Amino acid sequence: MQVPAPLEYERATSVDHAIGLLERLGDSARLVAGGHSLLPMMKLRLATPEYLIDINDLHAQLGYIKVEQTQIRIGAMTRHRELLESEALADTFPIFRDAERVIADPVVRNRGTLGGSLCQADPSEDLSAVCTTLGASCVIRNSGGERVVTMEEFHRGPYETAVGDAEMLVEIRVPIRGNGSSAYEKVERRAGDWAIVSAGAAVWLDGGVISDARVGLAAVGPNTTGLPAVSEALRGREPSEEVYQLAGDLAARHCSPATDTRGSADYKRHLAMELTRRALRRSVARLNGRV
Numbered sequence: 001m002q003v004p005a006p007l008e009y010e011r012a013t014s015v016d017h018a019i020g021l022l023e024r025l026g027d028s029a030r031l032v033a034g035g036h037s038l039l040p041m042m043k044l045r046l047a048t049p050e051y052l053i054d055i056n057d058l059h060a061q062l063g064y065i066k067v068e069q070t071q072i073r074i075g076a077m078t079r080h081r082e083l084l085e086s087e088a089l090a091d092t093f094p095i096f097r098d099a100e101r102v103i104a105d106p107v108v109r110n111r112g113t114l115g116g117s118l119c120q121a122d123p124s125e126d127l128s129a130v131c132t133t134l135g136a137s138c139v140i141r142n143s144g145g146e147r148v149v150t151m152e153e154f155h156r157g158p159y160e161t162a163v164g165d166a167e168m169l170v171e172i173r174v175p176i177r178g179n180g181s182s183a184y185e186k187v188e189r190r191a192g193d194w195a196i197v198s199a200g201a202a203v204w205l206d207g208g209v210i211s212d213a214r215v216g217l218a219a220v221g222p223n224t225t226g227l228p229a230v231s232e233a234l235r236g237r238e239p240s241e242e243v244y245q246l247a248g249d250l251a252a253r254h255c256s257p258a259t260d261t262r263g264s265a266d267y268k269r270h271l272a273m274e275l276t277r278r279a280l281r282r283s284v285a286r287l288n289g290r291v
């Protein structure tokens, strides 16, 4: 049986309390949210915190999906199940429900959180790809106040983020723009598994022409990857199979997959191409009311 090393444990009663504990205990302490990434790492001794600060009692404070005029604000403790079941979120950003349908299983989705997913910074993480696709930003709090960073600034490398030792991710903000839709496509080895490759797409139309498009890929680089080259190539074009193929080819060219037990780099590049095409096609079909 795998068991974590001995540790001290405390439940935070507020965000300030959690940050205060982090300040006092330094890098020997870790926050635990759903625990579905951290606890397996502790059992394998890949993480050996001396103190665990449990933030699950902060769900009342940080578990929310708030729709505003220009953005949706999602609290860091919002659980996968809540993201999956939110009609308001699916209405504006169907990509969230697409992704949640293929993340893990109900046991993981009942506990795992958006904040924990982004902070884990696993290159295969589906919600990071979703947030990258949508151009989300992350609100990080410390005892001095808050700062807001883009997804590109948030992920600094595999398993590394902009969140400092005495800081906490508290909110994710997703900008709302008119006449847009989105979709997520994933290929995994078996239901509920991590992605071999996945692709998110978001498209905005103006008079039948693509005014903007974004693609985010997971599992084909050191972090989930946004593809500015696709956005540049698609702006001003009419949606068509030719345009989806162009985007797919660019996605394959601009990603950097590694050969591993999930597949060869060539296979993953092919998936990046195909899944980008499919996600763009589905986003546009949704915009045209065909899905």
Ligand SMILES: Cc1cc2nc3c(=O)[nH]c(=O)nc-3n(C[C@H](O)[C@H](O)[C@H](O)COP(=O)(O)OP(=O)(O)OC[C@H]3O[C@@H](n4cnc5c(N)ncnc54)[C@H](O)[C@@H]3O)c2cc1C
Pocket (backbone or CB within 6 Å): 030, 031, 032, 033, 034, 035, 036, 037, 038, 039, 040, 076, 077, 102, 103, 104, 105, 108, 111, 112, 113, 114, 115, 116, 117, 119, 120, 124, 125, 126, 127, 163, 167, 168, 169, 170, 192, 193, 194, 195
């Ligand atoms: C069997 C299994 C299958 C899975 N399949 C998938 C999958 O298909 N796709 C996928 O994307 N994910 C998958 N996951 C991961 C799952 O989505 C986790 O829920 C998620 O990665 C981490 O969320 P958590 O709330 O459990 O974080 P935790 O494990 O509690 O924390 C993860 C890290 O984030 C830090 N942290 C947590 N919250 C904060 C915060 N608010 N501020 C700062 N730091 C914070 C912790 O200190 C820790 O370092 C799977 C997990 C399991 C166990």
